[in-house]
Amino acid sequence: MVRVGHLRISPHLMAPRFYARFLPPGLRVETLAFNNSTEIKTAVVTGSVDFAVTGVTAALMAASRGEPFRVLAAAADGASAIVARKEHGIVRVEDLKGKRIGYVPGSAQDVLLRLSLRERGLSAKDVSLVKVGFGDMPNALERGDIEAFSGAETGPSVALLRGRSNVVAYPYATPMGKINIVFGTSQALLDKEPELCRTLVATHARATDHLRANAKEWAKATTKAWGAKLEAVELAIKNIDLRWRLDDAYIEQTKVLGEELERLRQVKKQPAYESFISMHFARELGKVLG
Numbered sequence: 001m002v003r004v005g006h007l008r009i010s011p012h013l014m015a016p017r018f019y020a021r022f023l024p025p026g027l028r029v030e031t032l033a034f035n036n037s038t039e040i041k042t043a044v045v046t047g048s049v050d051f052a053v054t055g056v057t058a059a060l061m062a063a064s065r066g067e068p069f070r071v072l073a074a075a076a077d078g079a080s081a082i083v084a085r086k087e088h089g090i091v092r093v094e095d096l097k098g099k100r101i102g103y104v105p106g107s108a109q110d111v112l113l114r115l116s117l118r119e120r121g122l123s124a125k126d127v128s129l130v131k132v133g134f135g136d137m138p139n140a141l142e143r144g145d146i147e148a149f150s151g152a153e154t155g156p157s158v159a160l161l162r163g164r165s166n167v168v169a170y171p172y173a174t175p176m177g178k179i180n181i182v183f184g185t186s187q188a189l190l191d192k193e194p195e196l197c198r199t200l201v202a203t204h205a206r207a208t209d210h211l212r213a214n215a216k217e218w219a220k221a222t223t224k225a226w227g228a229k230l231e232a233v234e235l236a237i238k239n240i241d242l243r244w245r246l247d248d249a250y251i252e253q254t255k256v257l258g259e260e261l262e263r264l265r266q267v268k269k270q271p272a273y274e275s276f277i278s279m280h281f282a283r284e285l286g287k288v289l290g
Contacts, residue, residue: 102149
């Protein structure tokens, strides 16, 4: 039995629920849902789960502290957006100056917001950052607690479907790009069971490719699993790029994230990227599949 952890309610972390279709005979999978990426990371490094689909930020933070989390493949890019209430006239990133913006400190969306501001000559000092959980961002925007947020799907899509908000930016034009979700394991399992790791990377890749090619099935499965509204999930999927392949550009984008996290004092030092991101199996599979 292989145990795989993933987040609740997130369409960009649904691939594990399809692994059973693509495992070789005799191998079974148990998926376990967690509330946040930090919990998943901890489960991996302590051996409570064998593999995980989780946020690259939590994984990088762990690796920077010497925790043995290893990225074996990508999982999903994108799934981020900066959203604002229409009545505030915020249509460009520049318009965020002086506004209250919901964010999750140290998240990929926090970093993307800061990088987007910086590219337009602004900084976090030019806005008012308000801590808001991803799930509560649409409601906080509706209540008027904030005037905009930098959130993760399905929050942006839920806000848009209410009809009173607009997208300020899909913040992917920074050096960090779209990186967001990864597939990984512990160094202990990588050392002990390399063939199992190779098998699960292939399983993850096939499940990821299947979902990307079958968006309607992907959306319906997310709705069935978590009770999310189908309309919101379908809209969110349009802002998600499922992927499993890794390349040198991915590492460079991850380094941008790591440097920004160090600037924010979320990490004290950079991880050893050559061990944190283990591209061997993904590259090997990429040569087979083309």
